[in-house]
Amino acid sequence: MAFHNFLILRTGAIGDVIHTLPFIKALANSLKYKKIVYAMSASLAPLMSYVSEIDEIVELDLHTGLKGLWEQAHALKEIDEFPRFSDLINLQPHWKTHFISGILRPKQVFTYNKKIHPEKHAWQNFALSYFKEDDHNFKEFSLPDNLPLIKLPLNIIIQRTQSVSFLGQTIAFILGVGKYRPHRAWPLKHWLQLLKLIESDQGLKPNIILIGGEDEQKLAAEFMMALPDSSKIKITNLVGKLDLIGTAAVLSKCILAIGADTGPTHLSAALGIYTIGLFGPTSASRHAPFKGIALRSSNQLLACAKDCNEKKCVRKVLNCMENLIPDQVWIATNSFLRLQNK
Numbered sequence: 001m002a003f004h005n006f007l008i009l010r011t012g013a014i015g016d017v018i019h020t021l022p023f024i025k026a027l028a029n030s031l032k033y034k035k036i037v038y039a040m041s042a043s044l045a046p047l048m049s050y051v052s053e054i055d056e057i058v059e060l061d062l063h064t065g066l067k068g069l070w071e072q073a074h075a076l077k078e079i080d081e082f083p084r085f086s087d088l089i090n091l092q093p094h095w096k097t098h099f100i101s102g103i104l105r106p107k108q109v110f111t112y113n114k115k116i117h118p119e120k121h122a123w124q125n126f127a128l129s130y131f132k133e134d135d136h137n138f139k140e141f142s143l144p145d146n147l148p149l150i151k152l153p154l155n156i157i158i159q160r161t162q163s164v165s166f167l168g169q170t171i172a173f174i175l176g177v178g179k180y181r182p183h184r185a186w187p188l189k190h191w192l193q194l195l196k197l198i199e200s201d202q203g204l205k206p207n208i209i210l211i212g213g214e215d216e217q218k219l220a221a222e223f224m225m226a227l228p229d230s231s232k233i234k235i236t237n238l239v240g241k242l243d244l245i246g247t248a249a250v251l252s253k254c255i256l257a258i259g260a261d262t263g264p265t266h267l268s269a270a271l272g273i274y275t276i277g278l279f280g281p282t283s284a285s286r287h288a289p290f291k292g293i294a295l296r297s298s299n300q301l302l303a304c305a306k307d308c309n310e311k312k313c314v315r316k317v318l319n320c321m322e323n324l325i326p327d328q329v330w331i332a333t334n335s336f337l338r339l340q341n342k
Contacts, residue, residue, distance in 0.1 A: 004086035005034050007076065007106065009097050011041045011060050014244065014263035015287075018270045020091055021051060021149040022141065022290070023127040028053035030137040034086075037079065047244040050150050062096045069096055073103035089130055122286050144291040148272035152248055160249035164236060169206040169337065171198075172251055172268060174259025175223060175239065176216030184261050186278045186321055188219065192226055193326040194258075194333070199233050204337055209254065211247060211264050212239040256336060258329065260321070261287050276332050280320030293332055297323040 006027065010020055017040055028036060036053060039060035048057060058076060061068065088106035090097050093113075101109055112129040120128070123143075131138035175191060177184040198204060210220050220239035227235065238250060244267075251257060251268045259265035260278045266289070269275040275292035277284070288294035297320050 004032050006036045007085045007088045007104070008036065008038045008091060009060065009088065009100065010038070010091040011062050012092065014044060014047075015261075015266040017041075017044055017048065018149075018263075018266045019122040019287070020126045021270060022123040022143055022146065023130070024051065024053050025146055025149060026127055026137055026141040027130065029141070037076075037085075039076065044244070047150065047248060050152050050248075052151060062092075062094065066099070069099050070103065073100040076100070076104060087130070091126055091129060118283075119285065121288065123290075125286075144272070147270070147291055149270045149290070150248060150267070152245070152252055152271075156245065157249045157252050160242075160246045161253055164209070164238070164250060164253075165207065165234070166253050167207060167234075169204075169256075169340065170254045171206050171208050171333075172211045172254045172257040172259075172264075172273075173208055174211045174257060174262065174264045174268070176212050176219045177260050177262040178213065179215045181281075183281055183319065183321065186260050186324065188222060188226070190322075190324070190326045190329075191223060194329050195227075195231070195233065197326060197330040198333065199231065201334065203341070204334075206255075206337065207234045207236070209250060210235065210237045210239050211242075211250065211257075211259075214240040216240065255340060256333070257292075258333065265289065274336060276329060276336075278321070278324055278329065280324060295324060295328055295332060296320070297325075 008020070008024065010017055024036065035055045037056045037058060038048065038054045039058045040048060042059040042061070045057045045059055048054060056079065058079065060072060085104060085106040087108045087110065088101055088104060089110045090101060091112045093111050110130045112126060114125060117125050117128055127138055173191060198206065210223065212220060217240040220237050224237055242250060247264055248267060248271060251264070251273055252271050254273055256276070257265065257268035257273050258276045258278070261282045265275060265277055269289035269291050272291060275289035277289045277292065277294045279287070279294055279296040284294040284296045
């Protein structure tokens with residue numbers, strides 16, 4: 001059997017890289033590899049170092065000119081154990097990654113094509129850049145059986161969460177989606193209504209932790225200010241206070257995470273946490289949580305009831321995320337929590 005030295009190219013946001021991880025695990029399980037090197041954005045490298053199937057991480061910056069790309073390509077050549085990489089898997093087709101590939105001259109190049117299998121989950125699309133559909137390494141790989149994909153050491157989790165209370169069942173509310181595609185977000189009024197529904201169930205006594213980045217700090221502050229004085233649920237606002245590893249550590253201790261199509265939502269599922277994903281303008285089937293459930297509006301009267309993938313919504317009222325009502329999310333939340341209490 002020929003053993004391969006793989007180079008994976010994929011930069012971008014955390015969700016983009018997380019969706020490649022089942023493929024990385026399937027690749028490692030195929031017994032065909034000697035080494036997996038993953039070239040990714042520097043901001044993701046510390047967290048992804050806890051993916052055991054990745055043997056080496058190389059920071060890759062595509063926001064540079066030809067000179068910078070040339071230097072990075074030659075740095076990659078220096079870590080190769082063979083005259084050149086056996087297989088380069090380009091999961092981010094772009095002239096810059098093609099330029100790097102041309103300098104490296106791997107024995108084989110496999111390129112991701114997003115449009116070939118639009119009905120499949122993103123991780124399967126990535127995997128089919130390399131595997132054939134009838135390859136048993138692809139066919140027999142299943143989620144959530146192979147979770148978690150990111151395994152934080154216990155001492156890291158303890159260290160990063162020692163100042164946070166996790167008494168009872170803890171739910172993560174991932175309120176926002178960042179600043180670039182705000183129409184993916186679930187409205188604040190819906191989050192507040194979901195909180196009321198949770199609180200109205202006398203049999204449940206969960207704690208709630210708010211998760212998000214600096215872009216969501218204003219949203220989290222508005223959520224906290226809108227809370228009624230009579231609220232009996234303990235809510236901890238950690239929005240904008242955690243780095244990626246800290247976020248992963250906190251999510252690791254939650255029993256449930258709820259969020260729209262954004263990085264921390266996908267991170268929670270990759271950590272093996274049951275996740276309720278809230279979808280509207282993006283494909284629920286393509287980006288569904290690895291573990292959990294994907295919800296979207298059931299109202300077929302919306303003129304735009306499709307995967308628009310636009311950067312903003314042109315509808316002034318009743319967009320698809322507004323139409324995903326709190327009762328739908330509450331039913332899924334309540335069902336899961338009651339199952340845990342049995």
